[in-house]
Amino acid sequence: MIIGGGFGGLYAAKALKRAPVDVTLIDRHNYHLFQPLMYQVATGSLSPGEIAAPLRGILSRQKNTRVLLGEVVDIDPAGHRVALADGASFGFDYLIVASGSQSSYYGHDGWSEWAPSLKTVEEATNLRHKILYAFEAAERTNDPDQRSQWLTFVIVGAGATGVEVAGALAEIARQTLKNDFRSINSNDARIILADGAPRILPSLPEDLALKASQELRELGVEIRTGLLVTSIGREGLTAKTGEHNEDIAARTIIWAGGVGATGLGKRIAEVAHTDISRTGRIKVNPDLTLPGFPDIYLIGDLAGASRPDGSPLPGVAQVAMQQGGYAANVIVRRVKGKEPPPPFHYFDKGDLAVIGRGNAVANVFGIHLWGLPAWIIWASIHLMYLVQFQNRLVVFVHWAFQYLTFSRGARLITGPFKLPRL
């Protein structure tokens, strides 16, 4: 049994394709989501349907695998059963938990109302509505203070996601919307990328982070490192820089801050009598099993695995995919009565972040790239991955089209989002 159809869970399921086992994959959603392109949903470039594929469709020809839609809320590790929110329960011989993490506001859950994150499809579409609506509201108001508040966008968190959102927002304001308004100049939009850390992109080498900062500044993004957010509300945020307090008036604040434990993660830590970290990780054995429960594997964002030097593995797709394949392999060897493989080892291919049209930074096997070459690598990797889910052609056409025209196809304000009063 596999819980979660993200990168880790899906790769575990695929690795079990020819194994003599019956696989059940349970997910709360009926789709696998290509998280690295979520910022494009949030900024109106792509529709959710273009970065997601139905799990059933992906696994339809894998005859030993069934997919169930349901939310696992409890695990009985000794009894080898999982319980779903709707009351059903299922037994397992081996369990791979790949249920991931969720956005965390580090104890300030009230901030989520004013600073949505972009971890789920619902959050990303909500954010898209908020961003587009801000320009509409600025166009409607006649009060210059109100207008500048609506035209100020703050992205909190300068990791890859924060950088990508900031770059995309800058392009929207400077290019996509430049002819769309009559009362405002979308070019006046102020885009602030804020982080408490001393520099952006901590997962990339310093020279590439510097390069990315320069490029973002050229796009008109204000970078505010060393800025610690202390409160977020309807009309802006308060932050600390060293000894000083500072207020930033902004009606659109985007949370790219960090991740924490899910309900299921906390429950697993509880029943296994172990701890879960602030970022939602549970320490695992070198073979990724939950200590004390050799039939339960934790992978991806949930797994507190480390490099040989003791540093934690990053919460990225690469790690989850490799761990999914590893856990599946261990199980197959156990089922077949073979020797266990050596402990899990993460093969780090590098890291990258996209800044804008034809512009990215990349660290590939230690080689530092930027500009168009880095962007081509970024685009190739993403397309190669999407190829497996059959919608690469659509995404490719969309991208090519946007690249040539600066247009953005998915600029709709829909759904349950409530328009604030002007």
Next chain:
Amino acid sequence: MIIGGGFGGLYAAKALKRAPVDVTLIDRHNYHLFQPLMYQVATGSLSPGEIAAPLRGILSRQKNTRVLLGEVVDIDPAGHRVALADGASFGFDYLIVASGSQSSYYGHDGWSEWAPSLKTVEEATNLRHKILYAFEAAERTNDPDQRSQWLTFVIVGAGATGVEVAGALAEIARQTLKNDFRSINSNDARIILADGAPRILPSLPEDLALKASQELRELGVEIRTGLLVTSIGREGLTAKTGEHNEDIAARTIIWAGGVGATGLGKRIAEVAHTDISRTGRIKVNPDLTLPGFPDIYLIGDLAGASRPDGSPLPGVAQVAMQQGGYAANVIVRRVKGKEPPPPFHYFDKGDLAVIGRGNAVANVFGIHLWGLPAWIIWASIHLMYLVQFQNRLVVFVHWAFQYLTFSRGARLITGPFKLPRL
């Protein structure tokens, strides 16, 4: 001032492009929606972003026109002002009201909870979630009665929309999903197209309706004409055929029943001291003005205009577009001090309905076509229209891809839809 950015309002705005006037287009949504493809959103073929285009983007280069996001709730015809839900108000010299209609349950508003319609993007995505979830629920349950309830789909209303949804649902069950499930055979799905009228597709000639019925039956759709729905609930509907009452157990009921007045329509009838029909239409003068108010034009679904023989004009895009162009032309002539043009005359090019892949029926200038030729005409007309909004390439690739693979790209269950307990 133009209220509404649908087919009528948008065409009126475009017709005023070179006129010596200042145009304001107000809409509740920030996008123009290509309604005729909504059934493809509801059935998971296309994402909302692929059949909608931002109004600002469409009109960005039309310098005499500004777009406002807002909901008009009141009109003061004598004072020449409109009032918005957010408290703002705007004056006008000439007003074109193109605010359309909304789904109507003919006095049974409670039915909407169990039988969503597909008039708005929100309704169509909600319906998509409901349809996809029904298959998931059928896969999860072990009770054969429950299972057949989840696998029964009833479409109420056999106009073009009802026929299109029925055909698309049949294709999903017979083709798209055929390898996706383990406990159920999606082919077992029962699809019922019901209508109180004696035949389907009343807007098309009888021989084409007969042809469409045959094709739908071949796809496995049960056609139940002369079936009058008397109640709709959580687990099915009750209907009357002649003297008999009949219960149909079904967890998915789709309302393709009809349209009625919007709140704004009712308000206009009130302030103009005139009547609004059951289908939401207000009688207009031959030049489309509201009787007694020569500066206010009603077009599209809101306008109670008739053919010379007295029969009402249908609520289709063609009528709205021609009326939008006409009203704009009258206004331009009045502004320029020219003679008024002759009364509005609807130039009827025909009508069509699509049944499935490469299969449609069409009445084009009185020529009756069916099968692939009709489908090619259908696809060309739709692509030609979408061309104007720059996303035709994406939609075209999507269609071509689906046509070749039977896949459906937008099969996601997202958003505020609450999963019912199994």
